Amino acid sequence: MECVTTSITESPTWFGLPDHPLFGLLTTPTTGERRGAVVIAPPVGYEARNAKAALRQLALQLGRAGITSLRFDYRGTGDSSGAFGSSLPTPDWVDDIGVSVDYLKSAGFEQVSIVGMRLGATMATLSAWRSNVGVHAVVLWDPCESGRSYLREVGALSALRREVSNNGKDGSVETTEYLFDADMVASLEQLNLKLNGDFEPNCRYLLITRRSRPLSTAVLSTFESLHADFRLTDEQEACLQVLPFYAQLPNATIIQITQWLSDQSPSQTLTPHLTTDSRAVLNVGSDGQVKERADCLGPHRNFVMITEPVSGFIGPLLVMLQNVHEDHNGPSRMWVELSRQCALAGARSARIDVSGLGDSPRNEGMSPAQYLDAEWVREVVDVCVSLEPSDPSNVVFLGLCSGATLAIEAAWRLRARGLCIINPPLGINVLHHVTQWQDSRTVTGRRWGRRLRRWYLAHPWIVVTLWELFRTLRPSRWRADVIARLRSRGTDVLVLASLDQFSGFPRVPFVRKLDGRHPDVERDYPFELVPDLDHGLTVAAGRDRVAERFKRHLCSTFFMDATNNELGSHR
């Protein structure tokens, strides 16, 4: 399968060693001259989510300049094989960059360069320094000086969002996205741009830094001695330091990188022959094997990753939906691991990117994606019809937050067999709309957004009154009622929630008894509070509990008749 945009083709492919295949996206110019290839080494963790759209835009821009690019996931991350923690940043992730370079060289590209962002830049440089393959140029886009500095930054981000230390006594570090165990921490601490190594003598370097993350003079001196080109960017904060849905494309930096690489890359004399394979058989720990294939489905050509047993599947299709700040892999890759575990028990699942998010582009002519975009429901329904043409209702939807809303709406449309959701928004999110205004591109919008936020915090009773009025006047839009009505129509429902779901109006006493979200209110559907769970599933303990609960529920409700197998451990 391929998705073609004007003169550029995007193709998903598995590549690398059979024991641990890597998943990647090739962006290839279909017309004009060819000017070499680039491996794009992504950041790790939440920075990878934020940077996804930027790296895709870079790939498209490179494609227009005649440069083929390969974006990929390190093993144990994204869609690549393995569980997070089963591989180490060094040597494994550094080696994965080398494998990516090898893949492009074996296709006939004479010159292969690497663009790395953040920790990806650090590892890309070390890969170039250590490899015998020969890298033509390296772009270090806002690099982390070392693995230690990276851990410190992401660990601090997690700690400063909470009141508890995130460093375990066992040497582990919990971040917003992943729990880095002691072995991974030790491995990350080996990554260091200050290390003197065998520098690639014929390699060119472009070093792009930002003021709020300055590099030490020792590292800058290293790159001065390598005759690197230096640039400064002020676009990284708007790209990486906001919620992913609001991340802005660093267009000026993308153009700079493209121009610099074009200047380094003369036309190829030979025509490369790329072999792509959108299917793979993956080992799931020591528990068995599953099949995965990437596809573009439905009229909007939504990116879908389908996971299924090696031989035949049973039960309904499990459809895992992202929230607006995630891609199809889910919070901290939860959907990836859950879908693979479910496939071992015989289930087929689909992880979908709706248009404008993840690996699904927003098609030309469509308006920019909106939070709770109505188009997304249609897209999800269309994908389900593609995968289950004889009975589109034979699906179970899973989702978190806005993904849960999408799941509710799609389940309603299709009369789905099941609904497993976490922290669904149960009414209008007033604070969200205020936040949207705060992030407005216009000065007036931002000014009114700040005023409204201060007004809301100062007078929450007015907001609550408006909210209750809305609930009374528009009951059909009140999701708690929709969930109950789904159940009455025969959809199996399980709702998991965190205690902070009941903090919509923490300053307003007595409201929690009115708004129906109080934990003690009787509900017409199974509703469970999960200990240690936060709204975005950033805390590993709560996230693991959700995964286990979903597995038990899915197995006992939809798959127990066909198999007595347990779904296995989460990691």
Add this chain to the structure above:
Amino acid sequence: MDSSVSAIRAILAAYGQLMVDIKSLDDHDDLYESGMSSHASVNVMLALEAEFDIEFSDAVLRRSTFRSVDSIHRALLSLGVDGPT
């Protein structure tokens, strides 16, 4: 004004991404409610570490530590800071 507090305010102005001018905030005003995000607080933390040649320990690396100019100042004092390096 204590030189440390001046340095703290200068760093907040440069990296705190506040919605208001730092001069309009007194030492006990809530920086988060004045627009400082958790990401910006990391930038502030790193800048403070570079400015004062310190490292925030786990014990003080809390959201509450960066809630106000005063709480930051008290954290720096607990780490033995006299003034900027």
